[in-house]
Amino acid sequence: MADAVPILRMVNLTKQFGRLVAVNDVTLDITEGEFFTIVGPSGSGKTTLLRMLGGLEKPTAGDIYLRDERVNGVPANRRPTCMVFQSLALFNHKTVGQNIEFSLKMRGESRRARRERGLSLMKLVQLPEDYYDRSVTKCSGGERQRVALARALASDPDILFFDEPLSAIDYRLRKLLEVELKDLHRTTGKTFVYITHSLEEAMVMSDRIGIMQEGRLIQIGSPNEIYLQPRNKFVSEFMGEVNTLAVQAGANGGIDCPDFDRSFTSPARPEGFAAGYLVIRPESMRFLSDPSEAENHIAGSLFNEYALGSRVQYHVSAGDMMFVVEKLREQAYQGALNDDVLIGWDAKDSVLVTD
Amino acid sequence: MADRTQVPTPAIRQPGILWLLLGWLRSPGVLSATPVLVFFVIGFVGPLVIVLGFSFTPPRTFDLGGTFTTENYKHIFTESYYISFIWSFALAGLTVACNLLIGYPIAYGLSKLFGRWAAPVMLVLVIPLFVSENVRLFGWYIFLIKGGGILAGGLKTAFGIDTGTLLFQPGTVLMAMIYVYLPFTLFPMVLGLSMVPRDQVEASRDLGASRFQIFREVELPIAMPGILIGALLTFVLAVGAISEAKLLGGQNTPVIALDIQHEFTFAQNWPLGSAISVLTIVVTGILVVLVMRRLDLDRLLGRR
Numbered sequence: 061m062a063d064a065v066p067i068l069r070m071v072n073l074t075k076q077f078g079r080l081v082a083v084n085d086v087t088l089d090i091t092e093g094e095f096f097t098i099v100g101p102s103g104s105g106k107t108t109l110l111r112m113l114g115g116l117e118k119p120t121a122g123d124i125y126l127r128d129e130r131v132n133g134v135p136a137n138r139r140p141t142c143m144v145f146q147s148l149a150l151f152n153h154k155t156v157g158q159n160i161e162f163s164l165k166m167r168g169e170s171r172r173a174r175r176e177r178g179l180s181l182m183k184l185v186q187l188p189e190d191y192y193d194r195s196v197t198k199c200s201g202g203e204r205q206r207v208a209l210a211r212a213l214a215s216d217p218d219i220l221f222f223d224e225p226l227s228a229i230d231y232r233l234r235k236l237l238e239v240e241l242k243d244l245h246r247t248t249g250k251t252f253v254y255i256t257h258s259l260e261e262a263m264v265m266s267d268r269i270g271i272m273q274e275g276r277l278i279q280i281g282s283p284n285e286i287y288l289q290p291r292n293k294f295v296s297e298f299m300g301e302v303n304t305l306a307v308q309a310g311a312n313g314g315i316d317c318p319d320f321d322r323s324f325t326s327p328a329r330p331e332g333f334a335a336g337y338l339v340i341r342p343e344s345m346r347f348l349s350d351p352s353e354a355e356n357h358i359a360g361s362l363f364n365e366y367a368l369g370s371r372v373q374y375h376v377s378a379g380d381m382m383f384v385v386e387k388l389r390e391q392a393y394q395g396a397l398n399d400d401v402l403i404g405w406d407a408k409d410s411v412l413v414t415d
Numbered sequence: 416m417a418d419r420t421q422v423p424t425p426a427i428r429q430p431g432i433l434w435l436l437l438g439w440l441r442s443p444g445v446l447s448a449t450p451v452l453v454f455f456v457i458g459f460v461g462p463l464v465i466v467l468g469f470s471f472t473p474p475r476t477f478d479l480g481g482t483f484t485t486e487n488y489k490h491i492f493t494e495s496y497y498i499s500f501i502w503s504f505a506l507a508g509l510t511v512a513c514n515l516l517i518g519y520p521i522a523y524g525l526s527k528l529f530g531r532w533a534a535p536v537m538l539v540l541v542i543p544l545f546v547s548e549n550v551r552l553f554g555w556y557i558f559l560i561k562g563g564g565i566l567a568g569g570l571k572t573a574f575g576i577d578t579g580t581l582l583f584q585p586g587t588v589l590m591a592m593i594y595v596y597l598p599f600t601l602f603p604m605v606l607g608l609s610m611v612p613r614d615q616v617e618a619s620r621d622l623g624a625s626r627f628q629i630f631r632e633v634e635l636p637i638a639m640p641g642i643l644i645g646a647l648l649t650f651v652l653a654v655g656a657i658s659e660a661k662l663l664g665g666q667n668t669p670v671i672a673l674d675i676q677h678e679f680t681f682a683q684n685w686p687l688g689s690a691i692s693v694l695t696i697v698v699t700g701i702l703v704v705l706v707m708r709r710l711d712l713d714r715l716l717g718r719r
Contacts, residue, residue, distance in 0.1 A: 114621060116620070136621040137622075137623045141621075143618070145617070145618055147614050149615050149618035152615075153636045153637055162619065165632075166619075166625070166628055166632075167623060212622075214622075
């Protein structure tokens with residue numbers, strides 16, 4: 061995969077709406093067959109970026125290359141790409157079959173060929189055959205997702221774009237569809253570019269993830285890299301609940317934490333690190349019976365506990381801060397609320413990030 | 416479980432039909448519809464029944480107590496009234512067709528392109544409705560009249576072109592009808608086009624549709640209820656149009672409304688006038704029903 065030709069390249073891509081810079085100087089290569097997810101909070105410019113890639117929006121500056129061909133001004137109907145919209149944008153006045161076959165009809169394919177392809181796509185996305193003549197307005201949320209997916213796949217596009225299609229779906233169905241989508245990526249072998257505001261969703265599905273903040277792509281990496289080595293505080297906090305301590309570079313390679321007026325042993329320090337944050341994941345935090353059990357420790361009291369099914373989460377108050385500790389259910393902390401507890405972590409389980 | 420089946424179901428007393436009717440009459444829906452219902456009966460159903468009654472009385476009678484006869488209808492079918500019917504329905508049909516062609520681009524602009532300019536444009540289109548139709552038609556009259564007319568006179572003074580009279584021609588009547596009835600086609604059309612979701616247009620484009628294919632496959636089907644209502648409204652009004660023909664058409668456009676007016680006033684033959692009216696209503700009604708069956712009012716009003 062390393063030296064594969066990128067199927068889609070963005071070079072210094074920028075989009076402005078009036079004075080608002082929605083997408084700011086994004087440069088990114090997407091490899092053929094990859095599942096790439098762009099993650100960012102709402103308003104970070106990820107939808108605008110995707111719309112430019114799909115040809116629904118023209119870039120203000122920069123270039124988009126599709127297989128080494130510059131496609132900046134090519135309209136959406138002439139690009140070999142297809143989008144699954146957030147709203148799905150199904151044609152409510154048409155049946156399931158007519159929706160799926162729309163792109164084939166536009167190309168002027170025969171009725172029989174269309175039907176054949178339509179039915180095979182319905183099979184691929186696990187829609188029952190008798191839905192073919194059903195109105196899409198009679199379909200459930202999950203079924204509509206599948207229709208939208210089949211419709212996007214019908215024209216056999218090189219790249220599929222997804223604009224948060226699962227955001228309006230309830231949790232259980234979403235989990236199911238995430239897995240199905242990833243499986244579909246395997247079976248079709250197509251390039252998927254997906255955007256979402258949920259890093260959790262991105263983690264499950266993606267080969268690589270790009271994190272967007274205020275129009276910029278601030279970190280690109282595999283789910284593991286992003287999870288283990290977040291580049292800054294924004295990325296680390298976007299991952300879900302983490303413990304963040306404001307720290308400064310201290311003497312002897314250690315780091316000073318003014319909030320607790322003490323030093324901690326430091327993980328690998330980024331070059332030129334002066335001040336920033338020490339990030340410790342909840343599952344890296346441990347309850348200690350003795351300070352010597354971990355390289356760093358903090359004393360606090362158990363404020364509350366939350367059962368998360370397979371895990372249990374604890375909030376421990378110490379100083380002005382609330383620490384989050386997570387344990388597997390089998391290793392749950394045995395004790396009562398308001399217990400004085402000692403929590404700690406090893407330096408290797410923590411990460412230093414800048415602002 | 417077995418013994419539960421033994422428990423007799425308690426008898427529920429069925430309310431009488433009178434109670435049901437009373438309950439229905441007291442429901443908020445019926446209560447709030449009552450004023451409209453009363454006006455509807457007094458102002459619409461009543462006169463219609465009277466006209467229907469008169470159409471079956473002998474010619475030139477002025478009370479409903481006379482003998483029943485179908486003579487008036489026979490008269491219509493044996494005489495040349497069909498000419499007036501053809502004129503009216505042809506003019507109305509042409510008006511609808513022209514208004515659809517003229518209205519669509521404007522409606523599209525109003526609902527999709529003009530943005531914050533949509534309101535001023537809409538206002539410009541609405542303002543003429545504040546002026547009486549007859550006044551506006553007299554304006555056209557002055558504009559088009561031979562010699563001293565603004566258009567004919569102006570052309571002659573400026574360029575020496577003699578247009579002759581532009582009045583009293585079917586084309587002039589058609590133009591006036593297009594002008595008068597455009598808003599009735601346009602506004603429902605705007606409503607219909609504004610129901611076309613932007614994302615569906617984008618999706619169809621993304622799926623490879625050309626501009627015309629988007630129009631045919633997405634915009635037109637979704638906007639169709641609004642377009643049909645506009646066309647229907649215009650057609651019904653245009654069939655009954657009289658002022659345009661009278662003022663600008665002279666004797667050259669004998670529309671059906673002129674015939675009806677003639678029978679009720681000059682000829683003093685109410686029964687014949689009534690019969691022509693009833694026939695017009697029936698023909699128009701059939702067309703309306705045919706179109707309405709294709710309509711989904713709920714969707715247009717956004718209930719679904």
